[in-house]
Amino acid sequence: MNPMPELAPMLKQLxxxxxxxxxxxxxxxxxxxxxxxxxFLALLIQDEIARREHKRLSQRVRRANFRSHKTQEQFDFxxxxxxxxxxxxxxxxxxxxxxxxxxxxxxxxxxGKSHLAQALGQIAACQGQDVRFMTQTxxxxxxx
Numbered sequence: 001m002n003p004m005p006e007l008a009p010m011l012k013q014l015x016x017x018x019x020x021x022x023x024x025x026x027x028x029x030x031x032x033x034x035x036x037x038x039x040f041l042a043l044l045i046q047d048e049i050a051r052r053e054h055k056r057l058s059q060r061v062r063r064a065n066f067r068s069h070k071t072q073e074q075f076d077f078x079x080x081x082x083x084x085x086x087x088x089x090x091x092x093x094x095x096x097x098x099x100x101x102x103x104x105x106x107x108x109x110x111x112g113k114s115h116l117a118q119a120l121g122q123i124a125a126c127q128g129q130d131v132r133f134m135t136q137t138x139x140x141x142x143x144x
Contacts, residue, residue, distance in 0.1 A: 022047040057125060064131040070118040080111050091120055094127045 004023065011019050022044060030040040072092050077085050096103055103120075105113045114135070121131040134142070 016048060018048050018051040019044055022051075056128075060125040060128075060130055061122070064121055064125060064133050066118045066121060066133050067114070068118070069122070070115045071122060072116075072119040075112060075115055075119060083112065083116075088116060092123050094124055094129070097124060097127075097129055 004020070007023070008017075008020060011017055026040060026043050026047065029035065029043070035043070072088065075088075077083060077088075091103060105117055107113055118133055121133050125131050
């Protein structure tokens with residue numbers, strides 16, 4: 001018996017349609033590994049939580065309006081030796097958000113300001129924070 005036809009409308013009504021994707025694979029796993037009902041259910045719920053968190057992260061990143069995907073690991077500290085690596089790593093913890101403390105990244109063109117701002121924004125988004133990236137020109141235009 002395939003429970004999918006009966007489950008689909010109920011899962012959609014409960015806004016758990018993501019379980020429909022995970023159900024066949026988790027059902028096979030439960031059979032192969034002789035999982036208990038509660039272990040099977042726990043795996044399905046973990047899948048749904050992970051799917052929802054991934055969806056929320058994708059929405060936060062999209063709303064942040066980053067120009068490109070930049071990470072702290074991609075930043076070349078050797079290119080600009082004047083940047084305090086320890087300070088950037090401290091900022092990457094996100095503690096400045098919870099304190100709260102302002103962060104201003106300033107410098108001449110081509111020194112990595114936008115890269116660092118977007119990398120810190122990516123980290124903050126992964127930590128569940130809402131982020132908005134904009135250049136100085138965009139910010140001044142919005143304020144005007």
